[in-house]
Amino acid sequence: MNTPAGYRGRFAPSPTGPLHFGSLITAVGSYLQARAQQGQWLLRMEDIDEPRCVPGAADEILRTLEHYGFQWDGEVWVQSQRQAIYAEVCSQLQTQQHLFPCACTRKQVIAQAEQLQLPKGVYPGTCRTGLNPQQTPRTLRLKVPDQSIEWTDQIQGIQQQHLQQQVGDFIIRRADQRFAYQLVVVIDDALAGITDIVRGSDLLDSTPRQLYLQQCLNYSSPHYAHLPVALDTRGDKLSKQTFAQPLDPQQAQADLWAALDFLGQHPQQDIKTEPLDTLWQWAHAHWQLSSVPKQRGIKI
Numbered sequence: 141m142n143t144p145a146g147y148r149g150r151f152a153p154s155p156t157g158p159l160h161f162g163s164l165i166t167a168v169g170s171y172l173q174a175r176a177q178q179g180q181w182l183l184r185m186e187d188i189d190e191p192r193c194v195p196g197a198a199d200e201i202l203r204t205l206e207h208y209g210f211q212w213d214g215e216v217w218v219q220s221q222r223q224a225i226y227a228e229v230c231s232q233l234q235t236q237q238h239l240f241p242c243a244c245t246r247k248q249v250i251a252q253a254e255q256l257q258l259p260k261g262v263y264p265g266t267c268r269t270g271l272n273p274q275q276t277p278r279t280l281r282l283k284v285p286d287q288s289i290e291w292t293d294q295i296q297g298i299q300q301q302h303l304q305q306q307v308g309d310f311i312i313r314r315a316d317q318r319f320a321y322q323l324v325v326v327i328d329d330a331l332a333g334i335t336d337i338v339r340g341s342d343l344l345d346s347t348p349r350q351l352y353l354q355q356c357l358n359y360s361s362p363h364y365a366h367l368p369v370a371l372d373t374r375g376d377k378l379s380k381q382t383f384a385q386p387l388d389p390q391q392a393q394a395d396l397w398a399a400l401d402f403l404g405q406h407p408q409q410d411i412k413t414e415p416l417d418t419l420w421q422w423a424h425a426h427w428q429l430s431s432v433p434k435q436r437g438i439k440i
């Protein structure tokens with residue numbers, strides 16, 4: 141693999157709606173960390189789950205990022221244009237016997253896990269040894285090893301997950317023939333030469349699957365830093381699904397200040413009303429990944 145030298149980070153929103161404060165935190169954290177390392181910051185539209193994408197949302201996201209003063213490097217990567225690459229890597233995994241067809245529905249997997257007293261939704265390997273002639277393959281799953289995956293997150297510290305016991309063989313190609321999030325993220329990060337991933341800790345749980353996929357595909361693994369996630373007043377993660385307020389570019393300074401505060405950077409009160417450029421200058425000069433807390437108690 142031809143990986144360019146130097147730090148390369150990225151921000152990868154899904155165009156399922158406008159950006160909200162939770163996405164701003166990830167954008168700010170990944171951007172400042174990349175620039176602090178004199179690195180590049182790439183943008184990727186994760187529009188692989190087409191039924192959930194909203195027409196026009198991708199453009200709106202780009203406009204919002206511009207209004208907030210972000211400057212990304214190079215062209216925006218668009219997942220929906222990269223299907224052929226994903227298909228090729230999927231066949232490579234198949235040829236290398238990492239995958240098997242699975243006939244189970246989601247409901248059946250939940251029932252099987254319950255029967256075997258496994259944690260909710262853990263796939264117990266039901267179709268690993270092959271399907272009966274009367275069964276129809278629905279998905280393609282990746283065989284996971286019977287061992288723990290351990291890694292050190294730059295914010296969350298040492299992490300560990302036993303893939304077989306805590307996740308099970310996971311889906312690579314879905315029943316609707318779309319490629320799964322875990323696969324496309326790993327492919328895109330590798331082909332874009334991403335060296336460092338800074339993202340929300342709601343994705344912490346996906347990291348071992350991605351690390352294992354990188355091993356299967358002989359890709360080098362990036363470094364990971366998982367930021368605390370913003371919660372709403374009910375304690376749920378802010379997301380488009382929880383109807384988090386869209387970002388309002390008129391509020392860019394106040395929002396950027398709040399994001400820096402959320403990320404433990406202690407911006408002074410008096411810079412809150414400074415022009416956006418001044419706030420960004422302050423942020424670049426003061427950014428410390430080591431000051432970012434693992435979690436935030438404050439609910440937005």
Ligand SMILES: [Zn+2]
Pocket residue numbers: 241242243244265266267268
């Ligand atoms: Zn199955």
